[in-house]
Amino acid sequence: xxxxxxxxxxxxxxxxxxxxxxxxxxxxxxxxxxxxxxxxxxxxxxxxxxxxxxxxxxxxxxxxxxxxxxxxxxxxxxxxxxxxxxxxxxxxxxxxxxxxxxxxxxxxxxxxxxxxxxxxxxxxxxxxxxxxxxxxxxxxxxxxxxxxxxxxxxxxxxxxxxxxxxxxxxxxxxxxxxxxxxxxxxxx
Amino acid sequence: xxxxxxxxxxxxxxxxxxxxxxxxxxxxxxxxxxxxxxxxxxxxxxxxxxxxxxxxxxxxxxxxxxxxxxxxxxxxxxxxxxxxxxxxxxxxxxxxxxxxxxxxxxxxxxxxxxxxxxxxxxxxxxxxxxxxxxxxxxxxxxxxxxxxxxxxxxxxxxxxxxxxxxxxxxxxxxxxxxxxxxxxxxxxxxxxxxxxxxxxxxxxxxxxxxxxxxxxxxxxxxxxxxxxxxxxxxxxxxxxxxxxxxxxxxxxxxxxxxxxxxxxxxxxxxxxxxxxxxxx
Numbered sequence: 001x002x003x004x005x006x007x008x009x010x011x012x013x014x015x016x017x018x019x020x021x022x023x024x025x026x027x028x029x030x031x032x033x034x035x036x037x038x039x040x041x042x043x044x045x046x047x048x049x050x051x052x053x054x055x056x057x058x059x060x061x062x063x064x065x066x067x068x069x070x071x072x073x074x075x076x077x078x079x080x081x082x083x084x085x086x087x088x089x090x091x092x093x094x095x096x097x098x099x100x101x102x103x104x105x106x107x108x109x110x111x112x113x114x115x116x117x118x119x120x121x122x123x124x125x126x127x128x129x130x131x132x133x134x135x136x137x138x139x140x141x142x143x144x145x146x147x148x149x150x151x152x153x154x155x156x157x158x159x160x161x162x163x164x165x166x167x168x169x170x171x172x173x174x175x176x177x178x179x180x181x182x183x184x185x186x187x188x
Numbered sequence: 189x190x191x192x193x194x195x196x197x198x199x200x201x202x203x204x205x206x207x208x209x210x211x212x213x214x215x216x217x218x219x220x221x222x223x224x225x226x227x228x229x230x231x232x233x234x235x236x237x238x239x240x241x242x243x244x245x246x247x248x249x250x251x252x253x254x255x256x257x258x259x260x261x262x263x264x265x266x267x268x269x270x271x272x273x274x275x276x277x278x279x280x281x282x283x284x285x286x287x288x289x290x291x292x293x294x295x296x297x298x299x300x301x302x303x304x305x306x307x308x309x310x311x312x313x314x315x316x317x318x319x320x321x322x323x324x325x326x327x328x329x330x331x332x333x334x335x336x337x338x339x340x341x342x343x344x345x346x347x348x349x350x351x352x353x354x355x356x357x358x359x360x361x362x363x364x365x366x367x368x369x370x371x372x373x374x375x376x377x378x379x380x381x382x383x384x385x386x387x388x389x390x391x392x393x394x395x396x397x398x399x400x401x402x403x404x405x406x407x408x409x410x411x412x413x414x415x416x417x418x419x420x421x422x423x424x425x426x427x428x429x430x431x432x433x434x435x436x437x438x439x440x441x442x443x444x445x446x447x448x449x450x451x452x453x454x455x456x457x458x459x460x461x462x463x464x465x466x467x468x
Contacts, residue, residue, distance in 0.1 A: 020231070022231075022234070035305075062255065063255060063256075063295060063297075064255050064295070065251075065252045065255050065257060065293055065294055065295040066293045066294075066295070067293070068251070068293045071251075074251065074252065074255065074293055074295070075246075075251055075252040075253070075254060075255040076255050077254055077255050077256075079256070079336065080336045080339070080369050082369065102336075102368065102369070102371065102427065103336070103367075103368050103369035103428075104367055104368055104369060104428075122427065122429075124235060124238050124239065124242070124371075124427060125336060125371030125427060125458070126239065126242070126253070126254045126334075126371040126458050126459055126460045127238055127239060127241075127242040127254075128242070128252060128253065128254045128255035128256075129242050129243075129245040129246040129249070129251050129252065129253060129254075130238055130241055130242040130245055132251070133245070146307075147296060147307050147309070148255075148295050148296065148297070160238065162231070162427075162429065172429055173367065173368050173428050173429070175430075176231060176425065176428075176429040176430030176431075177423045177424060177425065177428070177429075177430040178430070179430055180229055180232070180423045180425055180430035180431050180432075181423040181430075183229075184423070184432075
């Protein structure tokens with residue numbers, strides 16, 4: 001099903017999204033990869049605040065290429081989400097609900113998603129030039145020394161995504177493949 | 189004897205880093221478009237359409253196809269009648285990578301230490317391979333390699349008794365384990381034989397061989413076709429969302445090996461399998 005949604009990703013909104021939905025996302029999101037997540041989780045462990053308000057926030061796992069003159073941002077496709085699995089439950093426990101990336105997640109991440117009504121969106125891996133088109137504003141907010149891995153605040157319009165895992169734990173990687181194989185076997 | 193100044197190699201490496209990262213090779217585009225024509229699922233077709241649109245944007249606007257502009261794998265085939273002058277070859281290659289990644293607005297994705305990390309800031313050092321060949325030319329190939337797919341690669345030292353079936357099972361197991369992580373549809377490079385290290389290098393060379401070409405030995409050429417078909421019967425599909433297209437190509441490279449062994453390495457690459465070659 002095709003859905004146009006506007007952030008923040010409240011619990012109510014999260015529960016309307018289902019694995020397999022084609023979503024066009026508009027609103028403010030934050031970028032972070034493993035090095036940034038490690039710092040954020042260390043900051044939380046010390047009782048410090050995060051560089052952004054995590055409540056109902058969506059984090060995009062991306063390390064963009066540098067912007068050329070006149071560009072908002074360089075190419076900006078998703079990185080492999082599994083590297084953030086160690087940190088994702090902690091991030092959800094402080095309110096961050098949405099994750100944008102690609103690739104499989106560990107069962108403990110899915111359990112945390114069910115507990116906190118999290119949603120895992122997939123952006124098309126390797127489509128960095130296309131995805132950059134929907135990023136309208138980009139602001140560096142923390143960890144500048146990490147270069148491509150620094151924390152950025154982005155404003156995106158109609159970012160094309162798929163719901164891979166929904167807040168009930170349904171998983172497009174499993175259902176999409178099973179559906180394809182079922183249809184193929186019916187034909188043969 | 190022909191003299192070539194290493195500064196010429198710097199210039200070519202610089203140019204190839206940028207071109208390889210912004211222009212997908214024609215054979216890879218053809219393979220993706222052919223697979224798009226064969227998909228019937230709505231999601232799978234939509235994903236492949238977006239992938240095609242993406243490399244068209246990269247072509248039109250001279251921007252990187254993917255934000256992971258990779259580690260710069262540089263292969264030099266140096267004619268034995270060439271005398272390189274004007275400086276140190278390794279320094280010249282790294283300077284080409286440094287300039288290419290700076291001028292091309294490419295991402296700097298290299299850390300100076302594997303455990304203690306720390307970005308080198310200029311994407312150096314290059315992963316440099318040199319080979320001495322007959323003649324008086326220098327053939328330079330740059331293949332930027334992203335790590336979403338590199339991380340899903342595998343190597344195994346088989347007993348010879350594992351035979352052909354062992355290799356087949358290993359290929360399918362590696363692709364199955366990779367699943368959605370390496371940005372399918374993927375390119376699968378298989379290196380069989382040699383030593384531990386040579387098998388891995390063969391697998392890397394296999395992903396750089398044009399798609400649609402075959403191993404010269406009909407036995408391995410048939411194995412390439414058979415394994416590509418078996419991989420695409422797994423149903424993983426574009427991005428892992430289910431579908432016919434899990435891989436757009438599978439190339440095998442082989443070498444003689446020891447009586448006691450059968451090394452097999454599998455290098456997984458993504459739909460943005462990039463490489464560009466120039467001859468000096």
